[in-house]
Amino acid sequence: MPRNKQTYQTRRRFNTGFASALLAAGIAPFNVGRAQGAALKVGVLLPRSGYQAGIGQDCQRGVDIATGVLKDLGLPSLQFINADTESNVDVARSRAEQLIGEGAQLLVGAFDSGQSSAIAQVAEQKGIPFVINIAAAPPITEQGYKFVFRNFPTAPMILRDAFIDQKEIFAAVGAAPKSVVFLAENDTFGVAMQKAIPGILPKFDMPYTILDTISYDPTARDLSVEVSRAKATGAEALLVVSRLNDAILLTRELIKQRWTPVMILSMGPGWYEDQYLKTLGKFSDGPLSFAPWYDPNKKLSKALDAALAKVHPGVNLNTNHVYTFEALLIAADAYKRAGSSNPQALADAIRATNITDNSSIGPGIQFDAKGQNDKILGGGIQNRNGKLITVAPGAASNGKPEWPLMPYNKRA
Amino acid sequence: MAGLVPAIRVLRIEKTRDQAVPADIYLNVAVGGVLTGLVYGLMALGLSVIFGVVRVVNFAHGEMMTLAMYIAITLFTAFHLDPLVMLVPIASVMFVFGYVVQVRLINPFITRPDYMQFLLLVAVGIIIVNGLLIAFGPDVKSVQVSYAFDSFQVGPLIIDATKLYAAIAAIVVSAALFAFFRYTRHGTAIRACADNYTGALVVGLDVKQFYALTFGLGAACVGAAGVMLLLIVDVTPALGPAYTLLAFVIVITGGLGSMPGALLGGVLIGLTEAMAGLLFTPSAKSMFAFAILVLVLLLRPEGIMGKRAA
Numbered sequence: 001m002p003r004n005k006q007t008y009q010t011r012r013r014f015n016t017g018f019a020s021a022l023l024a025a026g027i028a029p030f031n032v033g034r035a036q037g038a039a040l041k042v043g044v045l046l047p048r049s050g051y052q053a054g055i056g057q058d059c060q061r062g063v064d065i066a067t068g069v070l071k072d073l074g075l076p077s078l079q080f081i082n083a084d085t086e087s088n089v090d091v092a093r094s095r096a097e098q099l100i101g102e103g104a105q106l107l108v109g110a111f112d113s114g115q116s117s118a119i120a121q122v123a124e125q126k127g128i129p130f131v132i133n134i135a136a137a138p139p140i141t142e143q144g145y146k147f148v149f150r151n152f153p154t155a156p157m158i159l160r161d162a163f164i165d166q167k168e169i170f171a172a173v174g175a176a177p178k179s180v181v182f183l184a185e186n187d188t189f190g191v192a193m194q195k196a197i198p199g200i201l202p203k204f205d206m207p208y209t210i211l212d213t214i215s216y217d218p219t220a221r222d223l224s225v226e227v228s229r230a231k232a233t234g235a236e237a238l239l240v241v242s243r244l245n246d247a248i249l250l251t252r253e254l255i256k257q258r259w260t261p262v263m264i265l266s267m268g269p270g271w272y273e274d275q276y277l278k279t280l281g282k283f284s285d286g287p288l289s290f291a292p293w294y295d296p297n298k299k300l301s302k303a304l305d306a307a308l309a310k311v312h313p314g315v316n317l318n319t320n321h322v323y324t325f326e327a328l329l330i331a332a333d334a335y336k337r338a339g340s341s342n343p344q345a346l347a348d349a350i351r352a353t354n355i356t357d358n359s360s361i362g363p364g365i366q367f368d369a370k371g372q373n374d375k376i377l378g379g380g381i382q383n384r385n386g387k388l389i390t391v392a393p394g395a396a397s398n399g400k401p402e403w404p405l406m407p408y409n410k411r412a
Numbered sequence: 413m414a415g416l417v418p419a420i421r422v423l424r425i426e427k428t429r430d431q432a433v434p435a436d437i438y439l440n441v442a443v444g445g446v447l448t449g450l451v452y453g454l455m456a457l458g459l460s461v462i463f464g465v466v467r468v469v470n471f472a473h474g475e476m477m478t479l480a481m482y483i484a485i486t487l488f489t490a491f492h493l494d495p496l497v498m499l500v501p502i503a504s505v506m507f508v509f510g511y512v513v514q515v516r517l518i519n520p521f522i523t524r525p526d527y528m529q530f531l532l533l534v535a536v537g538i539i540i541v542n543g544l545l546i547a548f549g550p551d552v553k554s555v556q557v558s559y560a561f562d563s564f565q566v567g568p569l570i571i572d573a574t575k576l577y578a579a580i581a582a583i584v585v586s587a588a589l590f591a592f593f594r595y596t597r598h599g600t601a602i603r604a605c606a607d608n609y610t611g612a613l614v615v616g617l618d619v620k621q622f623y624a625l626t627f628g629l630g631a632a633c634v635g636a637a638g639v640m641l642l643l644i645v646d647v648t649p650a651l652g653p654a655y656t657l658l659a660f661v662i663v664i665t666g667g668l669g670s671m672p673g674a675l676l677g678g679v680l681i682g683l684t685e686a687m688a689g690l691l692f693t694p695s696a697k698s699m700f701a702f703a704i705l706v707l708v709l710l711l712r713p714e715g716i717m718g719k720r721a722a
Contacts, residue, residue, distance in 0.1 A: 049550030050650060057551065186695050216694040219654075221645040224444045224572065225689035225697070232437040245552055245646065255561040256572050257440075279554065283561070408561075 039079035040335045042328065043104030045095055045119055047111055050087025051219045054244045054275045055320060059111055059133060062324030065307040069325065072303065075332035085115045093118040100126050105341045108327045111320070113137035114188035120148045129334075129347045133327040134292075134320065137192040141372040147347050149371040151326050151360075153292050153378060155192040156200055161378030162267045162290030163204040165392035169288065169380055172391075173403035176207035177237035177262050181230040183250065184241040185218035193241045193267060211235045218243050227253035236262045242270040248279050255283060260407040263288060274315050277386050285383050286405040288391070293361055293379030294322040295396040300359040316388050322359050329355065330365060361396045436568030441690045442683060447575040449682020451640050453675035454582040455655065456662035457589065458633030464669030465606040465626040468518055468529050472537035474655030476631055479540055480506050480638035481647040482548055488555045495555055495639045496577060502639050503585075503632040510631025514624040522623070537652060544649035554646040578640035585636045586675055589629065593671070602626050606669075634659075661701060665708050667718025676717060680704065 044063055047056035063080060071077065081104050085092035092115035096107060100122070107123055107130040110116045116135035123130035124145045132140065132150040136158055141150050153161070170176035182197075184190045194213065211233040216226050223246060230238065238261045242250065247270030254260065264287035270276060272289040294301045294317065304325060305317045334349035335341065351371070356364035362377040380392030382401055389399035459473045470476075483502050487493040495502075513536065521529050562573035593599035605612040605622045612619050645651075658681070663669075666677025681701050688700035708715060 049545065049648075051648070053550040053648065054552055214694060217698070220694070220697075221651075222448060223694075225441050225686050226694045228437050228441050228444075229690055229694070232434055248646070252561065256563045257570055258563065258565070275552075279556070 038341075039077045040331060040341055041081060041103050041105045042078045042331055043081045043083060043096070043099030043102075043107045043109075045083045045085050045092060045099070045107060045109030045115070046324075047087040047115065048082075048084040050085075051245060052087040052112060052243060055269060055273065056085070056087070056111055058273060058275070058318070058320040059324040061308065061312050061315065062133070062321040063328065064311050065304060065321065066325055066328045069300075069303055069307050070329065070332050073329075073332075075329070076335050078328060078332055078335075085110050085112070087112070087115075089114045089118045092116075093122055096122040097126075100128050104128065105343065106131065106331050106335075106346060108133055108324070108331060111135065112187070112189065113140065113192060116140055117188070120145060123147050127343050129331075129343060129350055131327040131330050131350065133324040135189070137188050138196075141370045145371060147343070149330070149350050149367055149373075151330060151365055151367075151373045151376070152323055153376045154372065155189070155196045157374070157376065158267060158290070158292065158378055159193065159196050159200045160204075162265075162380075163200070163206060165290050165378060165380040166265060166288075167204065167206070168392045168394065169401045169403075170207060173401055175403055177235075178208055179211050179233075179235045180208045180237045180239040180265070181233045181235035182210050182213040182239045182241075183226060183230055184213065184215050185243060185246055186215045187218050187243075189268065190215070190218065190241050208237065210239065216246070218246055220246065220249070223249040224253050224257070226250070227257055227259070231257060231259045238264045240264060240266045240271075241268040242266065243268070244270045244273045244275055247271045247273070247276055251276075251280055251283055255408045258409065260405055260409075262404045264405065265290065267291070269319065272318055272381050272383065272388055273320075274318065277316070277383060281386075282411045283408060285385065285411070286402070287383055288401065289381045289383075290378055291319055291381065292323065292376060293319055293381055293390060293396075294359045295361045295379075296390050296398045297396060298357070298359055300357055304359055316386075318388065326358060326360060326365065329358070361393070438687075438690065439569055441686045443569060443571060444575060445683040445686025446679055447572070447579040447682075448644065448686070449679035450579040450582040450675070451575075451637055451644065451678070452658065452662055452682050453666075453678020454585055455634055455637035455641070456659040456666070456674040456678050457586060457671055458630035458637065459659045460663045460666070460669055460671055460674040461589070461633065462627055462630035463663070464671070465602055466514070466518070466522075466623045468522075468533070468627075469526075470627075470630065471530060471533040471656060472540060472652075473634055473659050474657070475537040475540040475652035476506065476510070477634045477638035477641070477655055478544060478647060478649060478652040479509070480635035481642045481651075482544055482553075482649075483635075484639045484642050485548075485553050485555060485647065488557075494557055495642050496557075496581065499581060499585075499636055499639045503636040506635025507628040507632035509628075509635075511624045511628035513631070514627035515620075518627065519620050519623065522620070537656065541649050541652055548649065550648060550650070552646045552648050555642055557643065560643075574643040578643050581640050582637065585633065586671075589633065590671060592629075598622075598625065658701075661705050664715055665705055667715025670715065670717040670719070673715055673717030677715070680716075 046059050083095040083099050092110055096119040110119055111134045113135040116132050117140050124147050130148050134152050136155045138154040184194050214226050266289040271287045277284045308317050334346050338345040338349035354366050358365050361379050362375050368374050379390050382389050382391050390397045391401040462470050480502050484495040487498050521532055559573050564571045601617055602622050605619050662677040662681050663674050666673030684700050684704055685697040689697045
């Protein structure tokens with residue numbers, strides 16, 4: 001049997017191998033440049049199951065349309081690694097750690113303030129940039145974090161804009177409620193909003209008095225008692241901070257208990273969600289939501305609307321899509337400018353963000369020293385025939401407000 | 413702009429706990445609580461029946477209810493079959509499910525330590541939840557029946573139509589179950605198995621067969637309760653564990669193994685939650701339900717209608 005030459009090291013083979021090693025070492029410095037060609041690994045944390053599943057999956061639609069729109073904008077591509085927070089703070093924390101372990105170079109999420117706070121701690125500890133899509137509790141950007149950025153207004157900012165927009169609408173329709181009852185869910189966001197109200201309201205000469213504040217569990221499956229108690233106050237209008245499921249439950253109870261307030265003034269999600277519109281049909285018309293919103297007249301908003309219509313026909317563009325997309329826009333823009341997926345370089349690039357042709361209402365996306373975009377403005381939206389009309393502020397509106405709420409028992 | 417807004421006042425947040433709540437609101441809330449409690453009672457009845465006879469604590473109880481809810485949703489979505497019309501067929505399907513689970517899974521564990529039975533049923537619950545997640549996804553689902561938004565007005569009293577229908581159905585199903593155990597030969601035999609396992613074997617009863625029948629009846633009960641609850645609440649696969657816990661609270665309050673106790677416990681918990689929400693704060697509804705449980709455990713550990721241990 002002939003001897004196998006392959007088993008012996010020869011001078012020629014040694015030299016070839018050595019030259020290959022030198023070549024590999026030689027191009028190593030260009031790895032950073034090569035990374036620019038590779039997609040940035042973005043971990044997207046959303047509540048895809050649990051009581052916030054509806055909204056979490058709605059946020060996912062913002063991810064679904066991102067690839068095409070970012071490409072059209074000439075931005076680098078992103079590779080998404082999806083994770084489910086299960087609407088649970090502890091799960092959000094562990095999923096964030098898991099994503100970083102799996103190679104995520106930047107995190108985006110997580111719709112909820114409690115879950116976002118937990119992820120922010122992990123991101124800061126691991127030194128991975130975290131761009132919050134939706135979360136309003138002020139403390140998240142008050143911790144001195146260096147890797148946490150929020151392109152979403154804080155609860156006081158939302159309230160400030162909500163009251164400014166409300167007054168603009170009251171002026172436009174020539175009417176205003178004299179009393180309201182405040183119904184608020186008691187999770188991190190709801191509690192933050194409840195705490196913020198006393199500090200902010202005195203600054204806005206609002207025409208109404210809050211007769212009672214009713215706090216409830218956002219996972220509640222029956223809100224009949226809450227509505228009975230609200231009705232008993234004799235308030236003219238409802239002021240609400242809710243989520244999707246409870247917004248549907250509250251509306252059902254209003255109809256069953258035969259009470260149509262003059263208006264429903266929502267200062268959070270739920271009432272403008274697609275699932276709310278589809279589940280309640282004609283009964284979904286009328287409520288006014290005051291929330292971070294998009295300017296329907298901006299070029300990017302129109303592009304997002306078109307992309308959504310293509311990917312998810314029949315779904316209205318809303319806050320969940322726009323702010324989730326904008327978080328990814330920030331990531332792609334920073335990646336392009338940083339020229340690297342190095343976490344520190346990405347964080348520095350995000351801090352220097354200056355996107356003016358964005359979609360949300362306001363002058364654009366810039367971050368202050370705390371990592372907060374403090375220039376975002378809220379909008380007033382009204383549900384009409386299954387569509388969402390922006391009615392305030394005037395500069396970003398595409399329709400006029402209708403007042404009062406049509407009685408539920410007179411809807412054809 | 414300020415000049416255009418009529419009657420502008422500085423906004424005040426008023427503490428209105430001392431404001432008088434109209435009497436009809438108390439009545440409305442109390443009636444709503446009792447109606448919801450009756451459906452809770454039926455759900456817990458299944459748990460109580462199973463424990464009372466088979467002596468197995470069904471930790472997959474809420475999950476089995478969720479399974480029935482999804483069957484109802486599927487039938488409604490595919491064929492527009494009203495859940496109330498489908499109550500008996502779905503309860504029958506759940507009976508078969510329960511029967512098979514008892515024969516194939518639980519019977520071999522009857523003589524094994526309690527912790528094994530406990531883990532077995534926890535595992536069944538987890539399998540159901542994850543199976544539903546795979547099949548239906550995590551989205552909240554509901555049925556939109558024509559009477560979903562109906563209510564009846566009797567003077568100042570406004571009664572939620574769906575809750576009323578569900579409560580009536582709960583009473584009918586409970587009455588049928590009581591009658592079965594009281595007046596039929598099979599019911600008497602099952603009670604004999606529950607009272608004296610060895611005695612039942614000695615007189616020649618096929619105890620394992622009766623256990624399977626009982627578990628099937630418990631599953632049918634919880635299936636019927638699920639169909640009715642679907643008219644009141646929306647469903648997700650993750651709903652089950654919360655209702656398992658609620659069923660435990662109810663049967664321990666009413667008396668583990670006592671059928672009237674389960675119904676009474678359900679009404680008590682439903683009423684307590686409703687009135688606590690009105691009189692104190694809605695956020696604390698569950699707290700009051702658990703407070704009742706703690707009180708019962710302290711003062712009458714066997715439950716309100718439970719039998720004292722000899």
